[in-house]
Amino acid sequence: MRLSAGLVESRARALLGQGDLALELAQETMAAESETASSADLSEASLRLAEVYQAADRLHEALDLLTLLDERGEHWPTRALEVSARLAAVRAALGDYEGAYAALRRHHRQRAAHEAAQTKRRVAVLEVLYRTREAEGEMRAQVSLATELDSTITQLVESNSSAKESALRDELTGLVNRRFLNDQLDQLAARLGGPSTISLALLDLDHFKAVNDQHGHLVGDLALREVGLLMTRWAPPGATTARLGGEEFVALLPGMGAEDARLAADDLRRTLAHHRWPPELGASRLTASIGVATVTGPLDPARLMRRADDALYAAKERGRNRVVGVQVSAHNTHPAEGSTTAS
Known part of the structure; x- marks a missing residue:
């Protein structure tokens, strides 16, 4: 029995968790429909096949198929957004961060x-x-x-x-920029009238000037782009990750308490410290100091950012490559500090 491309799409989705069975179904039906199905149906089935390849960790085959679909994007605008997003994910999984x-x-x-x-x-x-x-x-x-x-x-x-x-995104890293972050904080401050908890993690790459001085700004930009990709992968649900400028980044963590935010920030710190950086950096090992501020109660964006900056300064004073957290509440003008040592 010949299956339509639309039915293959539905069946392949249902069988994504069954590995080889989904792959065999998608491949055989693609071959059977290649001469009779419409261009849109074939494109839809091709995208599902690429999805199965990706789920089966056959990333190079997924990349080839997605690249072909991306080149035909003008003929298939309704799925072009999904193709480009999946293509970015596959390239990142293969280590092609620039692509x-x-x-x-x-x-x-x-x-x-x-x-x-x-x-x-x-x-x-x-x-x-x-x-x-x-x-x-x-x-x-x-x-x-x-x-x-x-x-x-x-x-x-x-x-x-x-x-x-497009006007609120940092072109180098792909993260949102300071203006977007400020808008987000202002909206949260206006919306949250009652008790609420928000954390903000401010990150600064340690001794990054030495990277630019030793390897040049092009290599430095490559490293910053990779930091952006790592932060995007790390970001918890609901978080906003931004580049403030230079080697300074920030993560806004609505609803996350002080201890959870500090642990999440330390997970990001360890991810950067143990990451295998591009060979252009030579033997350079990039680390980061992170200051985390948590507010409970009415949100004052300027105060939250200022306290995170204080915590970041404390992390640098204590030797860098560490996390320092401070907790600020409406009734506490001298918040307690907590820190995570480097490892």
Whole structure:
């Protein structure tokens, strides 16, 4: 019995946890449908096959198939975003961090273009509606509609995070930038009126100037990009990871208490300390000092950042490659400190 590409997609998804069975089904049906299925169906089945390859740890075969799909992305726009995201993940798993970063950047550009096109279409509809009612000659209706139009466009712009992201993302590492982080903190401060717990981890690479001086800024940039990838992999659910500038990074951890945040930060510290860095760095071993501040109660973004910076300074004073945590509450002006030693 010949199976349709759509049915293969469903069956392959259901069998992803069954390894060879899913792979055999996807491969055989791809061959059977190669001459009769539509381009969209074949692309859909190809993506599912790449997913099975990835799940089976056959990463090079997944990479070849995803690269082909990525080249045909203009003919298959509805799945281009998924292809570029999966391509970035596979390249990162193979250790091609530069290729992964390029694929991730392309993914964000595609998302921004897609969201911008949707916004443009919606605004065009609203403009037609406005002109139609304007012809009625009723001043009150015109004023009311203008207010409605302005409110709707504002909501579209605020909800269109992908389009906005292009201006709020650090081009080198792919992480969000300081402006995005500040916006996130302001939104949390406005939304959280009652008791709440938020932690912020401020990270600074130890002696990074020596890397630039010894190997040059291009190698330094390569190292910073890799830090961005490692932080993206490490980030707990709901976290926001950002690059503030230079070799300074930050992780915003809503809902995470002081001890959990300190342990999470130490996990990131150990990940960096034991990471196998690109050969361009030679024998250089990158480590990081991390300051963690936890606030319980009303959120004051400036105070939270300042206390994290104090903790980071303490980590450097105690020998670097360590985590120092401070806890700040609305009723405690001299918070207790905790630290994790280097290992």
